[in-house]
Amino acid sequence: MAMSSPFLTLHLLLVLATTTMVTATTPPTAHFLGVNYGTLGDNLPPPHRGMELARSAGAAAVRFYDANATLLAAAAASGLVFVPSVPNELIPSLAASQRAADAWVAATMLPFRRSPGLSYLFVGNEVLSDPTTRSRWPRLVPAMANVERALRRHGLGRVKVSTTFSMHDLDHQNVFPPSSGVFRPDIADAVMRPLLSFLERTESYLFFDAYTYFTWSANHSIVPLPYALLEPSPGFVYHDPGTGLSYANLLDQMLDAVVAAACRIGHCGVRLALAETGWPTAGDLDQFGANVRNAATYNRNLARHLASGAGTPRRPGMRMPAMVFALFNENLKWGPGTERHWGLFYPNGTAVYEVDLTGRRPLASYPPLPPALNDRPYPGRLWCVVRTDKGPVNETAVREQAAAACADKAGLCDPVRPGGACYLPSTVTAHASYVFSAHWNSFSEDYGGCYFGGLAVETTVDPSHGSCKFPSIVLK
Numbered sequence: 420m421a422m423s424s425p426f427l428t429l430h431l432l433l434v435l436a437t438t439t440m441v442t443a444t445t446p447p448t449a450h451f452l453g454v455n456y457g458t459l460g461d462n463l464p465p466p467h468r469g470m471e472l473a474r475s476a477g478a479a480a481v482r483f484y485d486a487n488a489t490l491l492a493a494a495a496a497s498g499l500v501f502v503p504s505v506p507n508e509l510i511p512s513l514a515a516s517q518r519a520a521d522a523w524v525a526a527t528m529l530p531f532r533r534s535p536g537l538s539y540l541f542v543g544n545e546v547l548s549d550p551t552t553r554s555r556w557p558r559l560v561p562a563m564a565n566v567e568r569a570l571r572r573h574g575l576g577r578v579k580v581s582t583t584f585s586m587h588d589l590d591h592q593n594v595f596p597p598s599s600g601v602f603r604p605d606i607a608d609a610v611m612r613p614l615l616s617f618l619e620r621t622e623s624y625l626f627f628d629a630y631t632y633f634t635w636s637a638n639h640s641i642v643p644l645p646y647a648l649l650e651p652s653p654g655f656v657y658h659d660p661g662t663g664l665s666y667a668n669l670l671d672q673m674l675d676a677v678v679a680a681a682c683r684i685g686h687c688g689v690r691l692a693l694a695e696t697g698w699p700t701a702g703d704l705d706q707f708g709a710n711v712r713n714a715a716t717y718n719r720n721l722a723r724h725l726a727s728g729a730g731t732p733r734r735p736g737m738r739m740p741a742m743v744f745a746l747f748n749e750n751l752k753w754g755p756g757t758e759r760h761w762g763l764f765y766p767n768g769t770a771v772y773e774v775d776l777t778g779r780r781p782l783a784s785y786p787p788l789p790p791a792l793n794d795r796p797y798p799g800r801l802w803c804v805v806r807t808d809k810g811p812v813n814e815t816a817v818r819e820q821a822a823a824a825c826a827d828k829a830g831l832c833d834p835v836r837p838g839g840a841c842y843l844p845s846t847v848t849a850h851a852s853y854v855f856s857a858h859w860n861s862f863s864e865d866y867g868g869c870y871f872g873g874l875a876v877e878t879t880v881d882p883s884h885g886s887c888k889f890p891s892i893v894l895k
Contacts, residue, residue, distance in 0.1 A: 450725065450726070450728070450738035450739060450740070450741075451479035451480050451500060451740055451741070452477075452478065452479060452480075452721070452722055452725055452726070452741050452742070452743065452776045452777070452778065453473075453478045453479050453480025453481055453482060453499070453500060453502075453740070453741070453742040453743070453776075454473050454476065454478040454480070454481055454482070454742055454743050454744075454745065454746045454763065454776070455481075455482045455484075455694075455695055455742050455743065455744045455745045455746065456469060456473070456481045456482060456483050456490070456745070456746045456747075457484060457744075457745050457746070457747065457749050457752070458483075458484070458487075458490070458749070459749040459750075459751045459752045460747060460748070460749040460750050460751055460752075460766055461750065461751055462750060462766040462767075463747055463749075463766050464766060464767075464768060465493075466489055466490050466492075466493035466494075467493045467496070467497075468768065469481075469493070469746060469747070470493050470494060470496075470497035470499060471497075472746065472763075472764050472768060473497075473499065473746055474497065474499065476763050476764075476770075476774055476775070476776050477722070477774070477775045477776035477777040477778075477779075477780075478499065478743075478746075478776050479499065479500055479776070479777075480499055480500035480501065480502060480536075480740070480742060481494050481497075481499050481500075481501050481502070481746070482501075482502040482504070482541070482694070482742050483501070483502065483503050483504055484504050484506075484544060485503070485504055485506050486503040486504065486505070486527040486528070488527070488530070491503055491527075491530075491531060492530075492531075494536065495531050495534040495536060495537070497536075498536065499536055500536045500538055500539075501534075501536050501537060502538075502539040502540065502541060502742075503527065503528070503537075503540055503541070504540070504541040504542075504543070504544060505523070505540070505541065505542045505543060505562070505566065506543075507543045507544060507546055507549075507552065507555065509523070509562075510542065510543050510546065510555050510558050510559060510562045511554070511555060511558050511562075513542070513562040513565055513566060514558035514559070514561035514562035514565065515558075515561075516565070517565050517568065517569070519565075520562070520565035520566050520568070520569040521569045521572060521573075523566070523569070524566065524569040524570055524572075524573055524575070525569075525573060528540070528570065528573070528575055528578070529573050529575075532573065532574055532575055537575070537578055538577065538578060538579065539578065539579050539580075539581065539624075539740070540566065540570070540578050540579070540580050540581075541580075541581055541582055541583055541626065541694070542559070542562050542563045542566055542580060542581070542582050543555075543559060543562075543582045543583070544582070544583050545583055545584065545585045545587075545628065546559050546582060547559070547584060547587075547588050547603075547606050547610060548584075548585045548587040548588060556606065556609070556610050557609065557610065559582060559610060559614065560610065560613045560614050560617055563580050563581075563582060563614070563617060564617060566580055567580040567617075567621055579621065579622070579623040579624060580621065580623055581618060581623045581624050581625070581626050581692075582614075582626070583626045583627070583628060583694040583695070584625070584626065584627050584628065584677075584694075585627070585628045586627075586628070586629060586630070586633075586634070586673065588602060588603060588606060588611075589601065589602060589603065589676060589677070589680055590602065590603045590604065592634075593676070594634065594672055594673050594676035595638075595657075595672075596657075596658075596659040596660060596661055596662075597659055597662075597664075597666070597672050597673070597675040597676040597678075597679055597733070598659050598660075598661030598662045598664075598675075598676075598679050599661065599676070599679065600675070600676030600677060600678070600679035600680040600683070601679070601680050601683050602680045602683075602684065607683075607684055608684070611680075611684060612684050612685070612686075615681055615684065615686035615689050616686070618686075618689050618690070619686060619688060619689050622690075623690070624689075624690045624691065624692040624739075624740065625677070625681065625689045625690065625691050625692065626692045626693070626694035626740075627674070627677050627691065627692070627693060627694060628693075628694050628695035628696070628744075629670060629673045629674060629677075629693060629695075629696050630695070630696060630697065630698075630744075631647040631648075631649075631668075631669040631670050631673065631696075631698075631717070632647065632697075632698050632699060632708065632709070632713075632717075632757075634647070634669060634673065635647035635669060635708065636706070636707065636708055639707070639708070639796070640895075642669065643655050644708065644713070644794060646667075646668055646669050647668075647669045647717075648698075648713060648716045648717045648720060649668045649669075649670060649717060649720035649721060649724055650668075650716065650720060651667075652667070652668075657672060659675075659732075662732075662733065664732040664733060665732065666732060668724070670696070670721070670724070671731040671732060674691060674693075674731050674734075675731050675732060675733040675734070677691060678691060678731070678733050678734060679733070690739070691734070691737065691739055692739045692740040692741060693739060693740070693741035693742060694742060695742060695743075695744040696721065696741065696742075696743060696744065697714070697717070697718060697743045697744040697745065697761050698713055698714040698716075698717040698718065698761075699714060699757035699760045699761050700714045700748075700760045700761070700762075700771055700772070701756060701757070701760040702755060702756040702757035702760060703755050703756040703757070703868065703869060703877050704797050704801055704877045704879065705755075705796070705797065705801055705863075705868070705869075705877065705892065705894055706755060706756060706757050707793050707794060707795055707796045707797065707894070708791075708793065708794050709756075709757050709760065709793070710789075710791045710792065710793055710794075711771060711772050711788060711789055712788040712789055712790065712791040713791055713794070714761075714771070714772065715772035715773070715774060715785075715788055716788070718743055718763075718774050718776075719774055719775070719780075719782060719785065720782075721741075721743070722774065722775060722776045722777065722778035723778040723782070724778075725738075725739070725741055725778060726777065726778030726779065727778070743763070743776065744761050745761045745762050745763070746762060746763055746764060747762040747763075747764050747765070747766055748760055748761070748762035748764075748765055748766065748771070749761075749762070750766075753870070753872075754868065754870055755868040755869070755870060772788065773785055773786065796894035796895065797879070797894055798894075799879060799893075800879075800881070800891040800892070800893050801869075801877050801878070801879060801891055801892050801893075801894070802856045802859075802877070802878050802879075802880070802881065802882055802889050802890075802891050803852075803855040803856045803858075803859040803869035803871075803875050803876070803877055803878075804852035804855060804856065804875065804876060804878055804882055805817055805847075805848045805851050805852045805855065805874060805875060805876075806873070806874055806875055806876040807848070808876070812847070812848055812874075813874070814847040814848075816872060816874060817847055817848070817851045817874050818847060818851070819872075820851065820855075820871040820872050820874055820875075821847075821850065821851040821854040821855070824854050824855065824857075824858040824871070825854060827858065827861075827862065828858070828861055828862075831854070831857050831858060831861065832854055832857070834853060834857075834887065835849075835850040835853050835854060840885075840886045840887045840888070841853045841887035841889075851874075852882055852889070853882075853887070853889055855869065855871055855875045856882070856889045856890050856891065857889075857890045859890075859892060860890035860891065860892055861890075863892050
């Protein structure tokens with residue numbers, strides 16, 4: 420999952436009336452709700468147990484971020500639909516050589532030729548959202564085409580080839596209004612147009628990652644929390660002046676922004692699917708709204724909404740493949756606290772909360788949920804300091820993180836140099852704590868927040884002393 424920037428263009432027009440209009444039609448799609456199976460943890464259960472837990476939550480499918488043979492064998496034996504992935508780093512070689520694509524398919528997919536659950540294959544994950552690997556972008560569609568051709572050659576023509584996208588692939592991530600959705604200009608014609616042509620030609624699906632949590636938290640002062648949780652929002656309906664359509668939840672709005680973007684480049688008919696969606700159960704102090712109550716509410720409502728076949732205002736009756744992020748909390752994921760708290764299960768197999776992904780369980784039958792204690796931004800100032808609650812500080816690693824932070828902005832670390840206001844006490848922890856706070860203050864929406872390789876922690880206690888004043892952030 421890619422972390423999202425909260426700064427989205429917002430033009431809200433609220434009305435209480437519901438309007439209908441003629442909408443674009445799309446081919447019928449299969450419906451299922453599955454789960455993403457990440458493996459960035461050092462305490463995860465064996466694959467066969469993971470499949471048992473996925474089935475116990477009502478998942479119909481599991482999606483993987485690679486093509487690990489052990490995981491795929493467990494998925495094939497489970498009877499679940501399973502979705503392997505080609506790692507991003509293989510895209511250039513697969514694009515350059517049909518022989519390489521044939522060899523990859525023969526080695527990784529052919530052993531599962533007779534497994535009916537093998538129905539989809541992703542070539543890369545959020546490739547177009549990473550500007551540091553821009554050279555891969557023009558190679559994405561050729562790689563997909565070579566892999567699709569290789570699958571057919573090996574008797575696996577039933578497997579639909581796609582890739583995954585994030586809301587970063589929409590210009591300014593703008594979904595307000597949904598009819599203004601447009602792909603970024605650096606990818607719209609060069610990549611998205613041929614890619615959508617490929618998906619339509621092969622009758623595959625445009626798989627998007629759509630997290631209402633990020634869009635809501637960026638616009639929480641205007642967008643009600645129930646609207647993001649797919650709950651009834653009395654008095655709030657979002658009206659799109661471009662289409663005359665009205666929206667009762669934020670997910671439909673985000674999906675229809677993707678539909679608008681596809682239509683804008685001539686591909687209204689492409690079939691839409693959800694590669695990732697979900698809600699975090701915990702996070703850092705600045706990640707308000709991340710709690711068990713909201714996560715359970717969102718995923719339960721999601722399952723019922725998708726099972727109903729209601730579709731979206733722009734595509735009524737649309738049924739789609741979809742997958743919740745994620746099966747487990749993964750303790751080795753990089754970035755802010757939420758990154759390690761998306762799971763339906765703890766690694767020991769205990770459910771974080773009960774959910775039925777089939778969408779058939781009545782909401783009233785679930786046990787009470789814990790209260791949500793952080794639905795509003797923390798009201799005071801926050802600082803970022805070296806973490807000292809996990810045992811002895813690894814000073815070598817802390818020095819490396821501090822040096823990297825200093826390199827990001829000229830003058831950022833001047834106060835901890837000799838003669839600076841924060842030079843004393845001259846210790847690794849004291850200097851790095853100032854650097855971490857100063858960097859977070861300057862780049863709070865980038866670089867993973869207050870993380871620094873897992874060596875930092877947010878605090879509400881001002882670490883300033885004497886004339887040394889630590890920069891802070893204030894949530895809005």
